[in-house]
Amino acid sequence: MFKILVIDDTKTAHAFVNSLLRNVNEISISSAFNGLEAIELIQAAPDFDVILLDWEMPTLTGPQTFQQFKNKNIRIPIIMMSKKNSPEDIQQILQMGITEYIMKPFTTDILLEKIEFVTGKKLRHVAE
Amino acid sequence: MLQSEILSFFAQYIESELGIIYADHNYFQLQNRLEEITKLLGFKSLEELHTQAKVGIFGPLQQLLLDLATNNETSFFRDAKIFKAFEQTILTNPPIEPLRIWSAASSAGQEAISLAITINEYNDKNKKKINFSILGSDISERILTKARNGIYSQLEVQRGLPTQILLKYFKKDELDRWSVNSEISKFIQFKKQNLKSPFNFAEKFHVVLCRNVLIYQNIEGKIEILKRMTETLLPQGLLVLGSGESLLGLSTAFEQVNIDGVILYRKKL
Numbered sequence: 001m002f003k004i005l006v007i008d009d010t011k012t013a014h015a016f017v018n019s020l021l022r023n024v025n026e027i028s029i030s031s032a033f034n035g036l037e038a039i040e041l042i043q044a045a046p047d048f049d050v051i052l053l054d055w056e057m058p059t060l061t062g063p064q065t066f067q068q069f070k071n072k073n074i075r076i077p078i079i080m081m082s083k084k085n086s087p088e089d090i091q092q093i094l095q096m097g098i099t100e101y102i103m104k105p106f107t108t109d110i111l112l113e114k115i116e117f118v119t120g121k122k123l124r125h126v127a128e
Numbered sequence: 129m130l131q132s133e134i135l136s137f138f139a140q141y142i143e144s145e146l147g148i149i150y151a152d153h154n155y156f157q158l159q160n161r162l163e164e165i166t167k168l169l170g171f172k173s174l175e176e177l178h179t180q181a182k183v184g185i186f187g188p189l190q191q192l193l194l195d196l197a198t199n200n201e202t203s204f205f206r207d208a209k210i211f212k213a214f215e216q217t218i219l220t221n222p223p224i225e226p227l228r229i230w231s232a233a234s235s236a237g238q239e240a241i242s243l244a245i246t247i248n249e250y251n252d253k254n255k256k257k258i259n260f261s262i263l264g265s266d267i268s269e270r271i272l273t274k275a276r277n278g279i280y281s282q283l284e285v286q287r288g289l290p291t292q293i294l295l296k297y298f299k300k301d302e303l304d305r306w307s308v309n310s311e312i313s314k315f316i317q318f319k320k321q322n323l324k325s326p327f328n329f330a331e332k333f334h335v336v337l338c339r340n341v342l343i344y345q346n347i348e349g350k351i352e353i354l355k356r357m358t359e360t361l362l363p364q365g366l367l368v369l370g371s372g373e374s375l376l377g378l379s380t381a382f383e384q385v386n387i388d389g390v391i392l393y394r395k396k397l
Contacts, residue, residue, distance in 0.1 A: 012188045019168055020195060085282060085304060087295050094291060101291040103282055105191040109203070110286045117290060 002027040002123060003047060004115070007038045007065065008054040008081075017052060020108040025124040034058075035065030039072060048076050049119050053098075055082035066098055077118040081106075134178045135159055138193065141185060145194060145281075165192045194283060204238045204288030207339075207371050211246050213387035214335070217366065219250045219258060223334055227260040230333045230360065232323060233341040234264030237275030237308075237316070238288070243337075244312045245297055263329070265321035275318045278308040323353050332362045340370035347378070354379045358395060367393040 004027060006017050014031045021027060030048070032038035034057060042048065055062035062080055069078070077099045084090070085103045093101055099118045102110065112123055135158055139150040150158050162174055169189060171177045177189075185193065205211055218227065227247070231240045240262045247260055266272050285294055285306045298306040321327070323341065336357055342350045358381045361367065367382060369375070375382055375393055382393035 015168065016188050016191055019192065085300065087300055090291060091295055094295075103286060105194055105283070106286060107191070107195040107283065110283070113203075113288065 002119075002121065003045075003049050004029045004052065005032060005038060005041060005048045005050075005076075006030070006052045007032045007035065007057075007062075008052075009033050009057040013054060017111070020111050023108075024112070027123065035060035035068055038065065039068060039074070042069075042074055042076070043072075046074075046076075049121065050115050051076050051078045052102075053078050053080050055080055055084060055093075063093065063096060066096060070097070079114050079118060131159070131174070134174055135162070137178060138162060138181070141181070142193065165189070168192065202235050202238050202287075204285070205242045206239070206288060208288075209388065209390050210339075210368060210371070211242060213390035213392060214243070214368070215246055215250055216387050217385060217392060218335060219247060219256075222256075222258045227258060227335070228331060228333045229260065229262045229335045230329075230337070231262060231264045232321070232336060232338040232357070234266050234275060234318065236271050236280070236284075237264055237278065237318065238284075239337060239339070240264040240275070240316045240318075241278070241297075241308055241312060242288070244315050245293060247315075248297075248312065249293075260315055262316045263333075264316060264318045266318070267320065267322045269320060272318050272320060278313050279305050280307075281305060323357075324349070327356055327360050329360055333360055333365060334362055335366045335368065336361055337368040339368060340373070342373060343370070350378050358382075361395045363395055363397050365395045367395065369393065 002024075004021070006014055006029060008014060008031075018029055021029060030041055032041055036059075038051070053062045053065060057065070060068065062082070066078060066080075069076075079100045079102055080093050080098050081102045081104060082089075083104045090101050090103075100114050102114055116123060132155070135155045139155070139158060142150065159174075162177065166174055166177045169177070169192070171180065181189065229243055231243065234240050243262055244260075247258055250256065251258055264275055266275070280298075282304050285298060289298075294306070297309050297312050299309065300306050323338075338357060342353065345353065354375070357367070358379065366385070367375075369391075371390070374391075382395055385392045385394050
């Protein structure tokens with residue numbers, strides 16, 4: 001089972017990711033609505049293959065959440081998702097050590113490819 | 129409002145955003161997917177979705193709409209294993225003269241750019257100076273104009289390009305379009321070429337890529353194009369077909385080379 005953790009403060013974002021990945025077999029998608037909730041989930045079950053992390057969140061932002069992960073030695077590949085698309089912003093995120101970046105809006109093929117790129121695993125998906 | 133007018137509204141949006149054209153006879157596919165989106169976003173009907181879309185298309189609605197239209201789109205580094213095989217066979221043992229590559233049916237230039245990036249990255253990592261030129265050809269003048277401009281939408285550059293590579297080789301403009309750097313584009317030329325018409329190239333090539341094009345030809349067409357394409361290759365030159373394509377029954381001028389499961393075709397001496 002391929003395990004994905006989505007961290008985003010909005011319900012629609014979770015519904016959207018679930019919808020994009022609806023044809024992928026053998027995955028489980030967990031949802032956290034902020035960084036602290038995510039840390040609890042990871043500490044309870046640390047075997048996530050990849051984390052999709054939103055940048056713009058109240059309380060802890062995506063980069064701040066990532067810093068917390070680093071402090072707690074959480075080393076799961078992370079894909080940051082954001083509307084921000086300036087090369088400077090993206091470079092800053094990659095330099096922090098975040099594995100990959102997706103500019104919103106994005107599509108299923110882009111999401112699948114980024115997940116496969118950062119994990120080195122091939123996802124099994126069925127055609128519609 | 130008529131159902132067809134609603135479908136036409138969304139089809140026009142998708143065409144303006146992505147350049148993908150929904151033919152009238154494919155509207156049923158569009159309708160099926162729009163009905164899925166209607167349910168997913170909690171609208172009662174397609175009409176209600178349309179009313180919302182007229183106010184503005186953004187957020188989840190925008191993402192879902194773009195997603196429904198972009199299955200099987202051309203991408204950078206399509207079939208990444210082919211580019212690794214290209215590196216292992218050609219770049220580790222390059223010709224003394226500049227490497228000449230033809231990307232036949234190059235569409236909007238993603239394959240040609242991916243090849244140029246592959247060579248540039250190889251040169252950087254291995255402190256080499258492999259010199260090269262790439263010719264991209266397509267039958268459509270409209271798509272060639274796009275290829276020559278080297279400007280791609282945000283969605284297009286996210287298909288196949290790792291973010292580090294995107295930042296290294298592309299620049300973003302204020303309209304959120306990304307243009308390929310001259311460091312890469314200076315090696316690539318594009319020209320109009322119908323594969324069914326005679327080829328008239330000044331020099332022969334070391335590598336010809338003709339991926340997922342011949343599948344649209346009947347057997348006679350495939351044999352005829354391959355025969356003329358073979359003549360454009362140097363002896364020992366490589367022909368690269370799509371991952372599901374084979375020369376079986378079409379040509380005996382090549383021997384197979386298997387690189388980690390990728391089959392390339394080397395022209396016999």
